[in-house]
Amino acid sequence: MRCFRALALAAVVLAATLVAPPPALAVTTHVYPATRDTYANASSPNTNYNSQRQLAVAGSPDRISYLTFAVTGLTEPVLHAVLRMQTLDTSNAGSSDGGHVFLVGSSWSETALTYANRPAPTGPSLAAIERVKPDTVHDINVTDAIRGDGVVSFGIFSTNTDGAYYHSRENNKAGPALLVYTGVPGTDDTVLLAAGDIADCRSDRDEQTARVLDAEVGVIAAIGDTAYEKGAPEEYAACYAPSWGRHKARTRPAAGNHEYLTPNAAGYFGYFGAAAGPPDKGWYSYDLAGGQWHVVVLNGNCAQVGGCHAGSPQEQWLRADLANSPARCTVAYWHQPLFASGGRGNAAYRPLFQALYDAGVELLLNAHNHQYERFAPQKPTGAADPDRGVRQFIVGTGGRSLQPDFPTVAPNSEVRNGSVHGVLRLTLFPGEYRWRFVPVAGQTFNEVGTGLCH
The missing domain is CATH 2.60.120 (Jelly Rolls)
Structure with a gap:
């Protein structure tokens, strides 16, 4: 287990690196x-x-x-x-x-x-x-x-x-x-591994989830709050780099609220470099499964990037990006959720959810709540919509402490767990997706399913 002393000694600023896109899949x-x-x-x-x-x-x-x-x-x-x-x-x-x-x-x-x-x-x-x-x-x-x-x-x-x-x-x-x-099973381009709320030098739970990644191929979606407490350069060096950092070359991160406890999230953007998107924005997109799937990464820290309201720069970019994508299937992720049974759902993200819904997006991944939760497809209002709705997952199980309580069960919430660390594995096929929650060694939580693209 790492300790605070390692954190104090690791005051380094890491240079930005450019992460190459994942390899194309021959299907x-x-x-x-x-x-x-x-x-x-x-x-x-x-x-x-x-x-x-x-x-x-x-x-x-x-x-x-x-x-x-x-x-x-x-x-x-x-x-x-x-x-x-x-x-x-x-x-x-x-x-x-x-x-x-x-x-x-x-x-x-x-x-x-x-x-x-x-x-x-x-x-x-x-x-x-x-x-x-x-x-x-x-x-x-x-x-x-x-x-x-x-x-x-x-x-x-x-x-x-x-x-x-x-x-x-x-x-x-x-x-x-x-x-x-x-084709070749398990090719990186067909698998997305997702979790947020990850590295903390006070425990080895992020090392346990990193060992899950060691055994899994795929692109990694690190859904925010990647290095506690404030995403400082020394925290990335001492806490994140020794665990999830060994998979940095295949990681596509999203910024969490803790990253911005360091001004302008400088530690986050400095560590991940171009893979995190422009430092003044933090949103970007990429393709998987040989172009069959489009992936959109947004920045849920609205106050730092000009807002998340309708007409904001991020919302306008999102609508344009979705309109320009030829992919039938799309998954989006950012740190903080709109809907949550564990509290901390935030209506500020409704315009972003609305843009996803209007474009027929299939999946939304969030973290922030240190829990796992899966919702049925739903509208931005929270009404169920099995035909066109967006299915939301909360995967705040990357290593930080867990929150076992769900004060109020939100409408359309299908599965909840607040006691197991692990990673969500999405396997992306033409027109369909499969999910499986992969728990850390020694823990058990069986959560699997499939869905079709709109």
């Missing part, structure tokens, strides 16, 4: 149209529906859709796979439950399948399609079903009487497809 996309598809209807148990231009999924009476794909030509590891379905453009094609996807046996015949002889699922549900809208493409994560070349069959089941209707392969332009993405 190969394989597209396989369905070779067979049909559905079965419990109300007509002996009828075959092979010739229909639609696939029906519903309950009471059961309507179950079946699809087969022939996967060939895979020479690299599978990174990700999605079943792509498009709903019909009729008003009744949408549903609050698009169905659950299961693997089924592949011995069925498209021209002979009926409800009476339908194949049964061969394992647990692979994915829930959840809400679907008419005339909309839906990508369903079926990565766990693809192991390499071979024939794979899916069944889509639902107990919801509000049926969902998809195009069948008889519609050549909108029929079902299986998309398989291959």
Whole structure:
């Protein structure tokens, strides 16, 4: 463990360095149209529906859709796979439950399948399609079903009487497809490792979270309050550099409030250099996943950078940056949260959140509260919005002391933990993301999930 004496001896000013962008990822996309598809209807148990231009999924009476794909030509590891379905453009094609996807046996015949002889699922549900809208493409994560070349069959089941209707392969332009993405797993460009509230010379907890980073590939989002107590040059040298600092070359930081306890956050900008953005601003952006994902880093210290209100320099820059990005998927981060169950949520960030929401941004990462919290997608007002909302995470678990209490549970808060240090790992795929909280050695907190881009 480091001590105060090391801090007192390390009065150095570190020169600025330029951090190169993370390497581009070479991903190969394989597209396989369905070779067979049909559905079965419990109300007509002996009828075959092979010739229909639609696939029906519903309950009471059961309507179950079946699809087969022939996967060939895979020479690299599978990174990700999605079943792509498009709903019909009729008003009744949408549903609050698009169905659950299961693997089924592949011995069925498209021209002979009926409800009476339908194949049964061969394992647990692979994915829930959840809400679907008419005339909309839906990508369903079926990565766990693809192991390499071979024939794979899916069944889509639902107990919801509000049926969902998809195009069948008889519609050549909108029929079902299986998309398989291959490449080198764990490439830096597809993983973002995030936490804030990090280095303190009075403990070794930041060294514990740094050991998590030692075992993980990816770009590191250090979400503020990186060196306590005031982000001074000597604190970066004695506290941050020996732990998270060994990963400095792949770190993209955001400024916290403690950094500005040193005038103009000079220690922070001096340590991270160009990687922290212009010293008079502290906001910047970059791309990941071969350009499939855009990342925006903002400065939540509003008073020091001209405000965070609508029309402020930062808010105007943010809107322009988002408008100019061709990426479908976007994640943003800054230190202090708008929404929080542990207190300290700040309405000053609503205009920034509004800009994210208006641009269809998927994810927002914050810290400041020394806790972990995940929210459902929501509007800037705090109202739930599963279709277009921004999903917010608080990851103030990087090493500083934890705050176990959550005085009031905020609306849309889904998961909370104030007793475990660790790092949030986001794996970024084309059109989708996965999250996993990786706790430090000796601690346990299982928090995983997936989401689709807007």
